[in-house]
Amino acid sequence: MPSESARQDNHRVDAGEFDYVIVGAGSAGCCLANRLSADPDVKVALLEAGGKDSWFWIHVPVGYLYTQNTPRTDWCYKTEAEPGLNGRALNYPRGRVLGGCSSINGMIYMRGQARDYDHWRQLGNAGWSWDEVLPYFKRSEDHYQGGDAFHGGEGEWRVEEQRLSWEILDAFREAAAESGIPPTDDFNRGDNEGCGYFQVNQKRGVRWSTAKGFLKPVMDRPNLTVLTHAQAQNLVLDGKRVTGVNFLQGDSPRRITARGEVVLAAGSVGSVQLLELSGIGNPAVLKEHGIDVAHDLPGVGENLQDHLQMRMIFKVEGTVTLNQRAGSLFGKAMMGLEYLLNRSGPLSMAPSQLGAFVKSDPARETPNLQYHVQPLSLDKFGDPLHDFPAFTASVCNLRPESRGSIHIRSADFRDAPVIKPAYLSAPGDRQVAAQAIRLTRRICAAPALARYKPEEYKPGAQVDGDEALAKAAGDIGTTIFHPVGTCKMGDDDQAVVDARLKVRGLQGLRIADASVMPTITSGNTNSPTIMIAEKAADMIREDRRASA
Known part of the structure; x- marks a missing residue:
């Protein structure tokens, strides 16, 4: 047939x-x-x-x-449905x-x-x-x-600095430095090791x-x-x-x-x-x-x-995150006003503001992990923000061995085509996922974050051991769309x-x-x-x- x-074909119009x-x-x-x-x-x-x-x-x-x-x-x-994600399918x-x-x-x-x-x-x-x-x-x-x-x-291709700041992200950057991840102000000179704020494709607070x-x-x-x-x-x-x-x-x-x-x-x-x-x-x-x-x-x-990010969530105290600001009509109105007047504030922000590039173990030639740190939390993309103050420290394996x-x-x-990314199908990727979760815990236990009393919400501090952590990575992992x-x-x-x-x-x-x-x-x-x-x-x- x-x-x-x-x-x-017999009815096609010639478009030139x-x-x-x-x-x-x-x-x-x-x-x-x-x-x-x-x-x-x-x-x-x-x-x-x-x-x-x-x-x-x-x-x-x-x-x-x-x-x-x-x-x-x-x-x-x-x-x-992805076996490495414990049977979950992802929006792509x-x-x-x-x-x-x-x-x-x-x-x-x-x-x-x-x-x-x-x-x-x-x-x-x-x-x-x-x-x-x-x-x-x-x-x-x-x-x-x-x-x-x-x-x-x-x-x-316009590149600018972001037009907002968050106390909790500044503290995470200090905690990263205390954990051996130096600050940097430029990820784009060939060696992106360090922790800093992402530069974005915007022009005066508008997507470019x-x-x-x-x-x-x-x-x-x-x-x-x-x-x-x-x-x-x-x-x-x-x-x-x-x-x-x-x-x-x-x-x-x-x-x-x-x-x-x-x-x-x-x-x-x-x-x-x-x-x-x-x-x-x-x-x-x-x-x-x-x-x-x-x-x-x-x-x-x-x-x-593709890059699979493990979205680790930490509850905090004594600081304001987007969860609170977006959780009331007054907060939403103020965010809208700030953007209307100055093209700044939460409405101007990229999904991730703070980044870091680091090695999962010292034997690596160059950093193989990337962090996307956000002053917010939610169960999954598209869901409402949580009603408690929290931040998300997403970490991904930059060079996955898995092939889909x-x-x-x-x-x-x-x-629509059949998309099978085969996340975490390679043993090396499961090992890096476990290392990444442990490294994130070390950063969040550093002195700079202590005043905010970070409490691991996902995957939960009770999860430990390589296999358990790799399985947890499948539960909290999602694509970064790469x-x-x-x-x-x-x-x-x-x-x-x-x-x-x-x-x-x-x-x-x-x-x-x-x-x-x-x-x-x-x-x-x-x-x-x-x-x-x-x-x-x-x-x-x-x-x-x-x-x-």
Whole structure:
């Protein structure tokens, strides 16, 4: 039986011919559209399944509470039930709006460690070492202190300090110093060890997305076409060359043609789904869903890596947390007034304000744990805040050994894929989780926090022993929304793209998003994804010149 896409082909509207067709107007896609359309001699089309970023809650930083898990701005994916999480399934937000995840995420500006990128180069990916990618980070960046050897001051990606402070977070930072974790004021110089306040992608207390920074300033370019509510169905292939994209815009089936290249920037979930719906991937997966194999590429959808955070909660006394401030109508009114007048206060805050990078044991070469510390607590994301004062010290393993997968659920492009992160499936990850919980307890027992009498609420001080702690990690663990690696870069039999991000064995197709990371970066993944797009744009232009 022919697929719905095939049945629609006779009725498809021609959406035109372009030099480059970019699928996904998220963190990578907006950057690519800006850079590629800077050449007036090429025509660029950008397809986005979601709509415009005109919703109020996208722009108020605390609006992530509303933009996630709502179909207006989020794909609303869920994982399968995870054995490592003791049978729990997690919500898996991915942006579905101009700006993509940068319109709904936590706004933390983080590059990772120099070691991450040097490791990519050591794996055989020429051009991806720290020294080679740093210029791309700097090109995008508009740092509030201006440019220097490590930061850019003239780019589109605004980076500022946060506009609020909390007594309990200052005390945690002092406790971290007493526990051997030195203070730092910059996590983005290649070595992020230490404890300090995160810098954020905001401009004067308002979220700064890639749609604002990269896309909107160039929307009037005559050679750039942006199509919203345009969901890709499958790629069009002529033998081993990709020549366009079939998509649905509203109720209208359409086809867009690429003279040069199609560039997938749909993310670690979306790019996999589109490849498999097009017959590109593991033949066993494709045949299971009745899809003809156009190109055998077994690594598609494999190598999924994500950061799992253990959300440890501590009750406190003698200080004010967001639990109290948001727990009354007066408190909410004052927070709203503070934001209205000064663009500051709790409504301006990222989900996490204080961070730390530390080694789970001294034998580690570089820090392998990241903390996100918050002056609030709740049972799970989306639930109301607790009615007692508390803070949350979330800690994650930056370099998990566990590897999961993402694959299509059916041949219907509207069906959400099957997401299996395989959290805590590797024994090493369970060991690091236990070490992380013990380290957090040591920090919270340091003198600087003693006056607040921290009392462990989750997982509870009675939980001890490696196995018990690893099981507890499964109970309190949740994603920090950093899926990467499902179309990894490399030259082994599981690699999907080469070091120039070209899909192996095909012509006219690249991938430029977080899915190409061979290993996950040591920190939040949004800005590394923009760096990938910056570098991809340069390589695309270089190859065009070489073929002219």
